[in-house]
Amino acid sequence: MSGKSVPSATPETRQYWEHTAQNEVWMPKCEQHGWVFPPRPHCPTCGTRPLAWQQLSGKGTIASFIISHRAGVGYQDEVPYFIIIVDTAEGPRMVGNLYGVPVTPESVTIGMPVEVFFEDREGVHVPQWRPVGSTVTL
Amino acid sequence: MASSWIDGDPVKSDDIVIVGASESENIGIVPDVSAMGLAIDSALRALDDAGLTPQDVDGIAGTMHPAELALQLGTRPRYVDGTNVGGCSYMLHVRHAVAALRTGMASTVVIMHGESGRSRVGVPMMSMDMTAAPGQFERIYGVAGTFSMFTLPVMAYLNKYGLDESALAEVSVAQSKWAAQQPRALRQKIVTVDDVLNSSMIAWPFRVLECCPLTDGGGSLVLTTAARAADMDLKFAPVLVAGTGELVEGAGSSFMEDLTSFRAFRESSAEAFRSAEMTVDDIDHLMIYDAYAHLPLYGLEDLGFVGKGEAAEFIKSGATSPGGSLPMNTNGGGIMYTHTGMYGMFALQEAVRQMRGTSPAQVDGVQTSFVQGVGGMFAAAGSVILRKQ
Numbered sequence: 001m002s003g004k005s006v007p008s009a010t011p012e013t014r015q016y017w018e019h020t021a022q023n024e025v026w027m028p029k030c031e032q033h034g035w036v037f038p039p040r041p042h043c044p045t046c047g048t049r050p051l052a053w054q055q056l057s058g059k060g061t062i063a064s065f066i067i068s069h070r071a072g073v074g075y076q077d078e079v080p081y082f083i084i085i086v087d088t089a090e091g092p093r094m095v096g097n098l099y100g101v102p103v104t105p106e107s108v109t110i111g112m113p114v115e116v117f118f119e120d121r122e123g124v125h126v127p128q129w130r131p132v133g134s135t136v137t138l
Numbered sequence: 139m140a141s142s143w144i145d146g147d148p149v150k151s152d153d154i155v156i157v158g159a160s161e162s163e164n165i166g167i168v169p170d171v172s173a174m175g176l177a178i179d180s181a182l183r184a185l186d187d188a189g190l191t192p193q194d195v196d197g198i199a200g201t202m203h204p205a206e207l208a209l210q211l212g213t214r215p216r217y218v219d220g221t222n223v224g225g226c227s228y229m230l231h232v233r234h235a236v237a238a239l240r241t242g243m244a245s246t247v248v249i250m251h252g253e254s255g256r257s258r259v260g261v262p263m264m265s266m267d268m269t270a271a272p273g274q275f276e277r278i279y280g281v282a283g284t285f286s287m288f289t290l291p292v293m294a295y296l297n298k299y300g301l302d303e304s305a306l307a308e309v310s311v312a313q314s315k316w317a318a319q320q321p322r323a324l325r326q327k328i329v330t331v332d333d334v335l336n337s338s339m340i341a342w343p344f345r346v347l348e349c350c351p352l353t354d355g356g357g358s359l360v361l362t363t364a365a366r367a368a369d370m371d372l373k374f375a376p377v378l379v380a381g382t383g384e385l386v387e388g389a390g391s392s393f394m395e396d397l398t399s400f401r402a403f404r405e406s407s408a409e410a411f412r413s414a415e416m417t418v419d420d421i422d423h424l425m426i427y428d429a430y431a432h433l434p435l436y437g438l439e440d441l442g443f444v445g446k447g448e449a450a451e452f453i454k455s456g457a458t459s460p461g462g463s464l465p466m467n468t469n470g471g472g473i474m475y476t477h478t479g480m481y482g483m484f485a486l487q488e489a490v491r492q493m494r495g496t497s498p499a500q501v502d503g504v505q506t507s508f509v510q511g512v513g514g515m516f517a518a519a520g521s522v523i524l525r526k527q
Contacts, residue, residue, distance in 0.1 A: 005278040008269040038271035038393065064294035064397055067342035072280035080342070083279055083286055085294070085392050095276045095290070095392045105342055110297040126278060 004074030006121045013039045015053055020125040023118045025056045027092060037092035058116035059132070060086040063093060065108055086114060086129055096127055100134035154236045155367045155376035155527070158184035158360030159490040162252070165355030165476045166324050172260025176356030177202060177252025178210050184358040189371040190246065195360075197244030199231035200251065201480060207250055217244035223386055225427060225480040226511025228359075229406075229520025232486070233382035235361045245366060252356035253478035259354075272390040272515075284429065285349050286341045287391055288515040292432045293343070294397035299447035303343040307334035308454045309431040310347050310473055315459050317470025319499035324351055325474040348431035350477030357483035359490070377493040380506070381414025381523040383407060391515040400512070402519035403440035407510060410521035411442075418442050421523075422504040423492050424464055425485040427511045428471040434458075437510050438466075465501045468492060482511040486522065493526045 009017045016039045019026035028036040028051035030043035042049035065084040068075070075081060082098035098114065101107040118125040119138040130136045160183035162168070162176045171179065177200065185191060197217030200207050204220040217238045221230050228249055235247040254261050267273050272287075281287045296305060311331055317323040329347060337347040367376045383406035387394060395401050411417060418441065426437035438449040443464060452458065458466035469488035472481040489507040491497035504526070511520040 004280070005268060007274045007278050009274070010269050013274060038275050038390075064291050064297075066286060066289050066293070066344070067339075068280060068282060068286040069339045069341060070282040070286065072277075072282040072286065075280035075282070078280070080339075081280055083281065083290060083341075085290060085397065093392050095279050097279050110293060 002074045002077070004121055006124050007126065012041050015039070017124060019053070019055070020118060020127055021123075023125060025058055025116055025127055026053045027056060028052070029054045035090060035092045037094070056088055056090050056092070060088040060094070060114055060129070062098070062108060062110060062112045062114060063087040064110065065098065067103060067105065082108070084129060094127065096129045098129050099138065100130035100136035153364045154239050154361060154379045155364050156359055156379060156490055156524070157362055157367050157370060157372055157376050158187035158190065158358070159487055160184040160187065160358060161484070161487055162356035165322055166353050167256055168254070168354040169257040169259060171254075171354070173252045173254040174202065174206070174210055174260055175252065176254065176354060177207065177250040177358070180252065180356035181211055181248050181250045181358040184248065184360045187373045188360055190360065195246050195248050197235065197238055197247035199235060199247060199249040201227050202250070202252065211248070211250070215244070217247065223518035224513025225429065225482045226513035226518055226520040227480065228482040228486055229382070229509065229511040229522050230384045232359065232361065232379060232522050233384055233520065236379055236382060239361060239363055245362060247361045249359045249361070250356070251358065251478070251480065251483035253480060254354045255352045255477070255479035256354050270389065271393070276390055276392055284515060285344060289341050289344050289430050289432065290391050291394065291397035291516070295432065295435065296343075298398050299450070301450050303335060304331055305435065305450035306343060306348050306431040307331045307345075308450060309428070309434050310334045312453050312456070312459045313428070313467050313471040313474050316468045316499050317474035319460070320470050320475060321498060323470045323475045324353055325470065344430060348473065350429045350472040350481065353476040353478050355476050355478045355484070357487050359486060374494045374496070376527055377490055378525040378527050379522065380525040381410040381412070381416065383409030383413065383521040384519065385409075386518040387516065389514055389517045394516045399446070400436050400440050400516055400519065402516070403437055403510065403512070406519040406521040407441040407508075410508070410523050414523040414525075416506070416523060421464075421506050421508045423468065423489065423501060423507040424458075424466040425489050425507065425509040426466060427482060427485055428467060428473050429477065429481065429512070431473065433512060434466065434471075441508070441510060460499070465504070468497060468499045468501060482513075482520070485509050485511060489522075489524050493524050
């Protein structure tokens with residue numbers, strides 16, 4: 001038990017976490033204006049509600065990253081570790097950690113392809129990222 | 139993408155002045171004064187600049203609880219602004235005070251800041267909202283502090299322009315040359331690129347000398363109309379609030395529209411220039427809120443002082459250092475001078491000192507100053523242009 005933060009869903013975001021429990025990433029999508037993330041029950045452009053949810057491919061590329069040398073909650077045993085921003089193949093940006101490569105700046109390039117996998121935190125599945133082809137798990 | 143808000147009439151402010159400005163007696167490490175005590179100490183000193191007492195104050199602004207601020211200062215204000223969008227809130231308070239003074243909602247407004255960021259004296263328990271969007275979708279990933287989230291977009295920026303880690307180090311090097319002239323700065327040593335790159339790693343590519351320290355301190359401003367100021371017994375010539383701007387982009391550094399340029403910097407500064415009827419060519423002195431070393435890079439470009447991708451070379455050339463064409467962060471910035479948590483007030487204080495001619499790192503002949511604040515982690519921005527009268 002790492003003691004990492006367990007996401008606190010609200011009624012408006014519960015579907016996101018229900019889908020990750022099935023090891024899938026889903027987000028609300030406005031027919032006119034596209035994906036809505038962080039999840040909200042309405043389109044921030046036109047106000048349409050409710051929105052239908054759709055599944056993302058779980059593929060993406062690294063848009064930015066840092067290597068944290070100070071431990072966040074529950075990360076004491078992982079220092080140093082990557083925090084990354086992923087441009088998903090569909091467009092929305094997600095934050096996560098990167099696993100499956102040595103934790104050095106040289107291991108990562110901007111634009112590097114990654115795919116999602118899921119970390120179980122007390123039954124809540126948190127999206128995480130690894131290079132395409134890696135089989136690393138947590 | 140939504141269109142810019144910049145249309146319609148700007149909020150003009152050619153008749154509102156700063157008549158009082160002071161930091162608390164001590165800043166840096168101040169374990170014997172509470173956060174509120176630091177705010178009130180600075181407010182009384184700022185009021186003293188204008189020969190005023192708390193009884194003369196009918197408007198207050200601050201990020202602390204407004205009713206508690208009113209009680210502690212000893213006033214019953216008819217104008218209150220508790221806007222809190224992070225460290226640039228004080229720039230927004232200036233902008234809102236201009237509107238209040240121009241419309242007669244208040245005659246004398248005091249903007250107060252006090253924070254015991256280091257010693258944690260009189261500070262309520264920190265509560266992080268883990269249900270908010272940054273809580274659910276960013277902080278769960280081992281975000282240990284602002285240093286591992288505010289910094290996160292930087293590699294997108296450096297990669298886009300083919301820059302390396304030294305671009306960040308040069309920011310600290312330039313600012314250390316100013317800090318060396320500031321007796322109240324927490325970090326007063328002139329540093330080299332090697333010193334910075336060899337300092338301890340916080341969140342690669344950020345070293346400790348590229349991150350703000352955590353300090354204690356207070357600062358306050360007193361604003362009134364030029365007409366009222368003319369009848370006051372002032373210690374310093376009033377400083378004109380020539381223009382202001384603000385924009386809120388929304389919480390969360392991963393949610394910003396463009397990881398390599400901050401829309402709120404672009405639009406708040408554009409509005410400030412527009413309301414002051416000035417351009418970058420009219421600015422003699424610049425303060426850009428630097429909680430971390432990437433912010434002056436984004437700021438110089440987003441405000442229009444240099445082209446996209448040119449800020450690092452501009453800073454490295456010495457243009458923002460002592461003797462350069464655009465003196466920037468002349469108190470040493472948040473990284474070198476002080477950073478209580480919400481640094482914006484200290485950027486404003488240094489700008490007022492430069493306009494008054496009282497900064498320990500005084501630049502000769504400066505007539506105008508542009509102060510750019512950022513709030514939250516790329517969440518909000520506020521801009522203030524000051525002019526010497």
